Amino acid sequence: MDPRLSIINERLKNIERIIAVGSGKGGVGKSIISTTLALLLSKNNKLTGLFDLDFQGPTCHLILGAKDEFPTEEKGIKPPQINSVYFMSIYYFTRDNPLPLRGWEVTNLFRELLAITRWDNIEYLIIDMPPGVGDEVLELLKLINKKEILIVTTPSILSLNTVDKLVKLLKNLNIPIIGILENMRVQPSDIVKKYALENKINYLGYIPFDYSIEKYIGEINLFMKTKFVLNLEKILHEKILF
Amino acid sequence: MHEWALAEGVIKTIKEYSKDKKIEKVVVKIGELQQIDIDIFKFALDELKKENSMNKLSIILEIEPAVLKCRVCGKTWSFSENLKELDDFIAESIHFVPEVFHAFIKCPNCGSPDIDILKGRGVWIEKIKFKGE
Ligand SMILES: Nc1ncnc2c1ncn2[C@@H]1O[C@H](COP(=O)(O)OP(=O)(O)OP(=O)(O)O)[C@@H](O)[C@H]1O
Ligand SMILES: [Mg+2]
Numbered sequence: 001m002d003p004r005l006s007i008i009n010e011r012l013k014n015i016e017r018i019i020a021v022g023s024g025k026g027g028v029g030k031s032i033i034s035t036t037l038a039l040l041l042s043k044n045n046k047l048t049g050l051f052d053l054d055f056q057g058p059t060c061h062l063i064l065g066a067k068d069e070f071p072t073e074e075k076g077i078k079p080p081q082i083n084s085v086y087f088m089s090i091y092y093f094t095r096d097n098p099l100p101l102r103g104w105e106v107t108n109l110f111r112e113l114l115a116i117t118r119w120d121n122i123e124y125l126i127i128d129m130p131p132g133v134g135d136e137v138l139e140l141l142k143l144i145n146k147k148e149i150l151i152v153t154t155p156s157i158l159s160l161n162t163v164d165k166l167v168k169l170l171k172n173l174n175i176p177i178i179g180i181l182e183n184m185r186v187q188p189s190d191i192v193k194k195y196a197l198e199n200k201i202n203y204l205g206y207i208p209f210d211y212s213i214e215k216y217i218g219e220i221n222l223f224m225k226t227k228f229v230l231n232l233e234k235i236l237h238e239k240i241l242f
Numbered sequence: 243m244h245e246w247a248l249a250e251g252v253i254k255t256i257k258e259y260s261k262d263k264k265i266e267k268v269v270v271k272i273g274e275l276q277q278i279d280i281d282i283f284k285f286a287l288d289e290l291k292k293e294n295s296m297n298k299l300s301i302i303l304e305i306e307p308a309v310l311k312c313r314v315c316g317k318t319w320s321f322s323e324n325l326k327e328l329d330d331f332i333a334e335s336i337h338f339v340p341e342v343f344h345a346f347i348k349c350p351n352c353g354s355p356d357i358d359i360l361k362g363r364g365v366w367i368e369k370i371k372f373k374g375e
């Protein structure tokens with residue numbers, strides 16, 4: 001018997017909202033959006049946690065500007081606060097080394113991290129999902145009770161085709177979808193809005209492609225002033241935190 | 243001290259499993275890979291037993307040696323051989339999250355990082371014996 005299963009939700013039970021940012025599709029902006037959401041929530045005085053669920057390619061720590069922080073032990077492990085966000089990631093333990101894992105081990109890793117992480121009294125938890133619908137995504141969908149999914153896509157037929165697979169899976173499992181966010185728009189297009197309408201999903205709006213963000217990765221103060229962040233902040237207040 | 247978190251899982255699972263039946267003995271296996279501090283783990287279990295009025299319950303801890311196997315060349319070896327060479331950061335990381343060994347340990351024969359853990363991972367409940375069984 002796996003003793004971790006009974007405490008995973010215990011650890012999360014006082015959190016008001018658990019928002020997992022996913023897509024199915026890779027490279028559409030899940031990590032930058034989830035990290036920015038966490039930063040914006042804590043800027044709005046919400047105690048916020050961020051969990052990087054991407055074990056093979058974690059990147060939230062780069063956006064957040066993590067240095068050599070390490071969790072502290074206290075009847076479990078406590079995520080360090082980085083730029084006010086309580087942050088947990090496999091990055092603390094692997095640093096920049098590759099982590100070659102196969103199926104069952106991904107599940108084990110997921111359970112271990114959730115069983116031992118003490119989030120304290122956070123109100124919001126943002127989860128950055130990896131691309132695909134592999135083990136960590138399935139574990140998240142199966143084991144975490146109180147969750148809502150925010151879907152990110154680019155305005156591309158190819159992206160939407162993969163996104164649609166995740167949407168079908170979520171609908172099948174009756175998992176609440178907050179809405180679909182169109183990212184990296186470069187020209188007017190209504191395919192995402194149409195997709196949302198046809199599938200009865202809330203269309204959260206779009207974020208234009210912002211050439212400036214690359215140079216501010218890790219420079220939080222400048223990053224928070226970019227158009228990308230301002231756009232997302234508006235969406236957060238109007239469509240997510242109603 | 244994250245042994246506490248694991249002990250909590252053990253106690254909560256036993257509690258959920260027992261419902262109204264009386265449990266006499268539980269066998270908990272502890273994989274060597276994680277390098278659990280047995281004294282802290284025992285202490286945590288005892289404290290949690292008291293809190294949950296399970297004083298009479300006997301929990302037996304058994305350590306299982308960790309055995310690794312290379313998926314490329316088939317070499318099998320014992321994790322205790324690696325243990326001698328691990329620096330503090332790596333040892334601590336594996337202690338928190340055992341799977342992290344994949345980032346640091348390579349096959350001693352062919353150097354591949356594609357390694358399977360055959361035995362000795364994590365903490366799990368091996369056996370629950372009810373009263374009168
Ligand atoms: N609106 C935007 N404007 C410009 N660049 C963007 C925008 N959104 C994301 N990017 C960039 O696109 C790249 C991919 O973003 P990100 O890593 O967040 O995607 P992801 O969906 O998390 O990828 P993966 O599936 O690999 O985890 C990054 O370099 C990021 O900075
Ligand atoms: Mg990502």
Ligand SMILES: [Zn+2]
Nearest residue numbers: 312315349352
């Ligand atoms: Zn080998």
